[in-house]
Amino acid sequence: MIPPTTAPDFLARNGWAGAEIVPLAGDASFRRYFRVVRQEQTAVLMDAPPEHEDSRPFLQIARHLDATGFRAPRVLAEDLDLGLILLEDFGDARMKEEIDLDPALELPLYEQAIDLLVDLHRQPSGAIPPYDMEVYQREVGLFPEWYAPAVGIDVDEAGYRAAWDAVLRAIALDQSVTVLRDYHAENIMRLDDGRLGLLDFQDALAGHPAYDLVSLLQDARRDVSAEVELAMLWRYQASRPIDIAAYAVLGAQRNAKILGIFTRLWKRDGKPRYLQYQPRVWAYLERDLAHPALKPVARWFDANVPYAKRAAAWENTPA
Numbered sequence: 001m002i003p004p005t006t007a008p009d010f011l012a013r014n015g016w017a018g019a020e021i022v023p024l025a026g027d028a029s030f031r032r033y034f035r036v037v038r039q040e041q042t043a044v045l046m047d048a049p050p051e052h053e054d055s056r057p058f059l060q061i062a063r064h065l066d067a068t069g070f071r072a073p074r075v076l077a078e079d080l081d082l083g084l085i086l087l088e089d090f091g092d093a094r095m096k097e098e099i100d101l102d103p104a105l106e107l108p109l110y111e112q113a114i115d116l117l118v119d120l121h122r123q124p125s126g127a128i129p130p131y132d133m134e135v136y137q138r139e140v141g142l143f144p145e146w147y148a149p150a151v152g153i154d155v156d157e158a159g160y161r162a163a164w165d166a167v168l169r170a171i172a173l174d175q176s177v178t179v180l181r182d183y184h185a186e187n188i189m190r191l192d193d194g195r196l197g198l199l200d201f202q203d204a205l206a207g208h209p210a211y212d213l214v215s216l217l218q219d220a221r222r223d224v225s226a227e228v229e230l231a232m233l234w235r236y237q238a239s240r241p242i243d244i245a246a247y248a249v250l251g252a253q254r255n256a257k258i259l260g261i262f263t264r265l266w267k268r269d270g271k272p273r274y275l276q277y278q279p280r281v282w283a284y285l286e287r288d289l290a291h292p293a294l295k296p297v298a299r300w301f302d303a304n305v306p307y308a309k310r311a312a313a314w315e316n317t318p319a
Contacts, residue, residue: 003034004047010084011036011045014077021045035089042089043076050083057128058202059085064126064178070116071197090197096185096222106228113188113216114232116196118239121177121209131179131207133165133172140164140253142260148305150263151313155304163296167249171208174246179207183215185222209240210247214254218284220262220277248291255285275317282311 001023011019019038030052034045048055055078065072073087095113099106141161148155180187180201189197213236217229236242258281262274289298 001032001034003045004082004084006082007034007045007047007084010077010079010082011086014086016043016086036086044073044087044089046085046087048083048085050080053083055080055083055085055202057204061126061128061201061204064128065198065201068120068123068126070120071191071195072201073197073199090189090191090199093190094186095188095190095196098190099185099222107231109188109190110216110224110228110232111235112196113183114213114235115239117183117209117212117216118236120180120212121240123178125176125178125206128178128204128206130175131172131205131211132175133168135205136168136172136253137161137164139257140260142264143256144260146260146263146267150267151309153305153309156300160300160304163300164253166296167294168253171210171246171249174208175206177207177209179205179209179211181205181211181215183212184219185216208246208250210242210250211254213242213247214251218251218255218288220255220258220281220284223280245291245293248288249293252285252288252291252294252297255281255288259285272317275314278314278317279311282314286310 003021007021011017011021016036016038019036022035022037024033024035024044030049032047034047036043036045046055046058048058059075059078062072062075066074071090073090075085075087077086078084095109099109141157144155144157144160180198181203182200183198187198187200189199191197213233217224217232233242233244233247259278262278262281265271265274288294289301
């Protein structure tokens with residue numbers, strides 16, 4: 001977490017000369033974040049190396065969200081050639097840590113997050129790419145590509161694709177809302193004015209409204225009880241209809257993808273800390289696979305992935 005050598009000059013050119021640059025966070029991509037401090041002012045510097053990250057979608061979605069009344073960080077300065085973007089600082093009150101500090105906040109914060117989704121889904125999706133079958137299949141393909149060899153199993157990849165095609169065909173046609181794709185408690189900020197701030201939305205696509213409900217309520221990084229999950233689905237349903245079968249299918253799709261991504265982060269990127277989440281993700285996946293809408297995919301998992309190669313394979317993984 002050493003700031004890029006180009007950062008001081010970039011900051012000086014944009015009115016932040018002499019500011020202190022403090023490590024803030026990294027994520028599952030090549031992006032890194034630093035807090036910029038100058039007297040009483042702070043901002044966030046995003047370092048997204050252009051050889052690895054295209055920051056144009058981030059800027060586009062940030063401005064789209066802002067224009068439609070949602071709280072994405074304001075863009076203060078940018079230099080895409082350097083991969084540097086200076087952003088409004090939303091502070092440190094992430095939803096996850098706020099709930100950890102005060103469990104009484106869990107229900108009201110989840111209710112607020114659901115209401116934000118309801119409002120977002122009432123807005124046009126904007127000029128963003130579609131969440132279509134090609135994307136869905138590419139994502140679930142991470143499971144046989146990375147997970148299967150990591151646990152030492154040979155799987156029927158053609159059968160896997162066919163099973164997913166059968167359950168996703170109708171869902172992939174729904175491209176009606178903005179899908180943020182990583183809408184969960186570590187990417188939602190509790191702001192000083194009481195509103196929720198949004199982070200990590202650069203991969204947004206136009207897709208099915210159930211996907212971000214899954215992101216929020218089947219959170220890979222924190223336990224969301226079945227009671228809270230059901231209550232929040234009912235809350236969303238009170239404002240907008242939701243297809244529970246689609247919710248289960250997209251839950252299985254997302255969780256199979258995450259199992260592959262977290263394995264890739266370990267094997268390719270040297271980030272083994274993500275393996276601690278695999279048992280939780282498996283628990284969500286097993287529950288989703290029990291839905292009748294997932295029968296073709298559930299049969300594939302039963303035939304190709306033994307129980308010992310599921311959650312049990314990761315239960316003693318160090319954090």
